[in-house]
Amino acid sequence: MGKVIAFAGKGGVGKTTVAALVIRHLVAQHEGPILAVDADPNSNLGETLGLDVTSTIGDIREDFMKDPQGLPSGMDKINYLETLVEQTLIERKDFDLLVMGRQEGQGCYCMVNNILNNFTEKLSRSYKYLVVDNEAGMEHLSRRTSGRVDTLYLVTDYALRGLRAVRRINDMLSSLKLDVKQAGIIVTRAPEKLSDAFMAEVAEIGLPIAATIPNDPMLLDFDMEKRSLLELPNDSPAVVAVEKMMAMTLVK
Numbered sequence: 001m002g003k004v005i006a007f008a009g010k011g012g013v014g015k016t017t018v019a020a021l022v023i024r025h026l027v028a029q030h031e032g033p034i035l036a037v038d039a040d041p042n043s044n045l046g047e048t049l050g051l052d053v054t055s056t057i058g059d060i061r062e063d064f065m066k067d068p069q070g071l072p073s074g075m076d077k078i079n080y081l082e083t084l085v086e087q088t089l090i091e092r093k094d095f096d097l098l099v100m101g102r103q104e105g106q107g108c109y110c111m112v113n114n115i116l117n118n119f120t121e122k123l124s125r126s127y128k129y130l131v132v133d134n135e136a137g138m139e140h141l142s143r144r145t146s147g148r149v150d151t152l153y154l155v156t157d158y159a160l161r162g163l164r165a166v167r168r169i170n171d172m173l174s175s176l177k178l179d180v181k182q183a184g185i186i187v188t189r190a191p192e193k194l195s196d197a198f199m200a201e202v203a204e205i206g207l208p209i210a211a212t213i214p215n216d217p218m219l220l221d222f223d224m225e226k227r228s229l230l231e232l233p234n235d236s237p238a239v240v241a242v243e244k245m246m247a248m249t250l251v252k
């Protein structure tokens with residue numbers, strides 16, 4: 001399987017934005033094939049990449065559970081669910097996108113989840129990069145059977161509350177059975193110089209700062225105009241900061 005680059009952090013700090021910019025970088029470097037995974041049920045990685053998302057893995061699970069016996073003739077459960085996952089995959093020239101959608105609802109969906117997880121895992125083996133935009137709890141990552149994350153970026157805005165969420169996630173890592181090769185903190189909407197108080201908390205967490213991304217007003221414009229962040233100009237401050245980060249930390 002290819003390199004797994006994952007993002008986690010409190011809601012609203014800029015995870016999806018940075019994930020999209022990392023995808024932008026990999027696409028520009030012709031580092032494909034790339035699988036973008038939107039693993040945040042409240043998220044919008046697809047929109048951020050200019051894609052129209054109509055179906056998620058969560059939808060497949062819900063629909064299937066409504067009528068578990070209603071299989072097309074000649075298909076077993078595994079074949080059927082795998083076909084649905086393949087249909088959910090959004091394929092573009094430069095990258096593909098898989099949207100996980102809602103996590104389990106009520107009842108035990110163990111069998112369905114196992115099939116879906118195994119198949120997404122199998123699918124992901126054919127990519128050179130997996131870029132995973134997570135929710136704060138990292139449910140999706142912790143459920144992956146292989147459990148390897150090559151680079152985990154913990155994203156915070158320039159606020160102690162965001163940084164504390166980073167600390168909580170970092171503390172939780174050991175209990176998630178995840179094999180994280182390297183981790184770093186990304187500070188978004190960052191001033192040129194981070195305050196001593198902020199740096200003192202960073203030092204306590206013990207992770208390096210992988211990037212500081214300044215406030216970039218163009219992100220708001222793109223958001224309002226529903227434009228894909230893949231179209232941001234090369235000199236946009238957020239793009240410049242992510243390019244610098246990728247030049248420094250990407251393990252080939």
Ligand SMILES: Nc1ncnc2c1ncn2[C@@H]1O[C@H](COP(=O)(O)OP(=O)(O)O)[C@@H](O)[C@H]1O
Binds near residue numbers: 013
């Ligand atoms: N560096 C930045 N400068 C200005 N706005 C930003 C920056 N990073 C993110 N934003 C904006 O903040 C909002 C939340 O970002 P998003 O990436 O969706 O956060 P998350 O995925 O962590 O919930 C979006 O409207 C985005 O455009």
Ligand SMILES: [Mg+2]
Binds near residue numbers: 012015016040044
């Ligand atoms: Mg998000």
